[in-house]
Amino acid sequence: MDGISCDRCGKGLLLDEDVRYLVQIVVQAAYDPMEISREDLKKSNRDEWNSLLKKLETLTEKEAQDQIHREFRFDLCPPCQRVYLETPLPGLSSAG
Ligand SMILES: [Zn+2]
Incomplete structure (x- = not known):
């Protein structure tokens, strides 16, 4: 993701x-x-909340953030863009 290469x-x-x-x-x-x-x-x-809070405490700030929001950016050349559009999600075929 440097904008210079695919x-x-x-x-x-x-x-x-x-x-x-x-x-x-x-x-x-x-x-x-x-x-x-x-x-x-x-x-x-109260028990539910205590266990939830305990769970959050064991996560790092980044891990907790990843569970809520994560962004990816990729640069693609035209051939790779076409390949990517074939299977945006690996394992999920875009039939139709
Ligand atoms: Zn490429």
Whole structure:
């Protein structure tokens, strides 16, 4: 992700290609963990919260952050862009 070479094949992008592609992948939790209402707090019992807090304590700040939000950026040359579009998610074929 230096903008100069393809992150997939390593080919130089500025010299060899007129076009380059930027792939941005955002992986984030499908809820906002900061939006915990008073009602939620009332519903959950103390033990649940204690075990959750214990779990969070064992994570580093980065690990906790990764569980909530993670961003990837890749530069791709045109041939790699085509290959990438075939299988954006390995193991999941984009049939159709
Ligand atoms: Zn490439």
